[in-house]
Amino acid sequence: xxxxxxxxxxxxxxxxxxxxxxxxxxxxxxxxxxxxxxxxxxxxxxxxxxxxxxxxxxxxxxxxxxxxxxxxxxxxxxxxxxxxxxxxxxxxxxxxxxxxxxxxxxxxxxxxxxxxxxxxxxxxxxxxxxxxxxxxxxxxxxxxxxxxxxxxxxxxxxxxxxxxxxxxxxxxxxxxxxxxxxxxxxxxxxxxxxxxxxxxxxxxxxxxxxxxxxxxxxxxxxxxxxxxxxxxxxxxxxxxxxxxxxxxxxxxxxxxxxxxxxxxxxxxxxxxxxxxxxx
Numbered sequence: 001x002x003x004x005x006x007x008x009x010x011x012x013x014x015x016x017x018x019x020x021x022x023x024x025x026x027x028x029x030x031x032x033x034x035x036x037x038x039x040x041x042x043x044x045x046x047x048x049x050x051x052x053x054x055x056x057x058x059x060x061x062x063x064x065x066x067x068x069x070x071x072x073x074x075x076x077x078x079x080x081x082x083x084x085x086x087x088x089x090x091x092x093x094x095x096x097x098x099x100x101x102x103x104x105x106x107x108x109x110x111x112x113x114x115x116x117x118x119x120x121x122x123x124x125x126x127x128x129x130x131x132x133x134x135x136x137x138x139x140x141x142x143x144x145x146x147x148x149x150x151x152x153x154x155x156x157x158x159x160x161x162x163x164x165x166x167x168x169x170x171x172x173x174x175x176x177x178x179x180x181x182x183x184x185x186x187x188x189x190x191x192x193x194x195x196x197x198x199x200x201x202x203x204x205x206x207x208x209x210x211x212x213x214x215x216x217x218x219x220x221x222x223x224x225x226x227x228x229x230x231x232x233x234x235x236x237x238x239x240x241x242x243x244x245x246x247x248x249x250x251x252x253x254x255x256x257x258x259x260x261x262x263x264x265x266x267x268x269x270x271x272x273x274x275x276x277x278x279x
């Protein structure tokens with residue numbers, strides 16, 4: 001069985017992105033397939049994720065990626081002056097031949113050169129590392145921190161949809177100044193834009209992250225097991241989008257033994273639907 005490469009996984013995700021933009025996949029189906037594609041180990045697993053789709057045309061626009069490497073500057077000019085001074089002192093103390101003695105005497109009485117300056121080595125400055133606190137987006141505090149970071153990064157609170165997985169999150173939003181295109185942005189304690197953009201669905205509604213009332217959402221996140229009839233369940237992921245004009249937050253729970261379920265709530269804390277685990 002042929003093993004999948006990173007390139008194979010990326011190409012499969014691109015097909016899923018385009019299929020979602022064309023309306024072949026629901027938001028829930030899109031996020032679930034994308035997550036499976038990123039962790040797929042074989043080509044067969046990838047093929048099963050797209051074999052029921054019409055293969056869309058993907059218009060990609062490569063965005064340059066830049067990186068900034070900070071380098072400390074080492075100050076060495078003073079060291080060169082010190083080396084010259086030491087050499088001069090060593091030469092002046094060496095034994096002289098008669099002709100050298102006369103030349104040295106003449107130089108000492110006629111030279112107008114100033115004495116060598118006293119120099120001090122300047123220590124290299126210490127650069128303190130910048131520590132960024134980890135944000136767990138499967139907690140109420142983490143969701144709140146993510147929303148604040150998103151506002152600081154993009155200057156607004158609007159998205160098409162998003163999925164939160166604790167260690168990372170994925171957001172889709174309209175490309176600035178080009179609302180006909182959708183860009184995908186990943187978040188791992190910092191935002192990173194994907195290199196490609198895809199056509200945006202006509203009439204795509206937006207979700208306002210600012211409408212989420214964290215204090216109303218927190219009880220559902222903390223007690224997810226009680227709502228889905230799996231007492232030892234923990235949150236696996238959240239999906240945020242607009243479904244039939246209604247903004248929804250889907251909270252998924254699982255105990256690792258196949259006992260799982262989900263609930264759907266509004267940003268202001270009202271339960272829309274419950275999908276409990278059934279024996």
